[in-house]
Amino acid sequence: MAIAAPATRTARTTGRSSTPSSLTQIPRSHQTTCPKCTSTRLTQIAMTLTDGTPVQFTSCHSCQYRAWTDNGVALPIDRVLAKTQRNRVPGSRG
Ligand SMILES: [Zn+2]
Numbered sequence: 001m002a003i004a005a006p007a008t009r010t011a012r013t014t015g016r017s018s019t020p021s022s023l024t025q026i027p028r029s030h031q032t033t034c035p036k037c038t039s040t041r042l043t044q045i046a047m048t049l050t051d052g053t054p055v056q057f058t059s060c061h062s063c064q065y066r067a068w069t070d071n072g073v074a075l076p077i078d079r080v081l082a083k084t085q086r087n088r089v090p091g092s093r094g
Contacts, residue, residue: 036063
């Protein structure tokens with residue numbers, strides 16, 4: 001009885017990268033999309049509140065979405081208004 005070992009060494013795993021595997025789109029860091037309507041027509045303005053807090057104001061041209069962020073952290077609008085209430089412009093209604 002002779003045991004013949006089958007030569008199944010044909011399946012070699014060569015780490016060849018012939019097919020492109022970068023099909024997933026990498027979001028650009030400088031291009032922000034609107035979280036409400038996913039539009040890219042955004043206007044981002046860096047401003048400083050009256051209490052000295054540097055914030056970034058984001059406005060969407062498609063759905064009028066507005067957001068304030070402080071170092072990437074979203075700020076509530078009422079909090080932003082509270083920070084800006086001290087700077088009342090004379091002559092304006094409100
Ligand atoms: Zn929008």
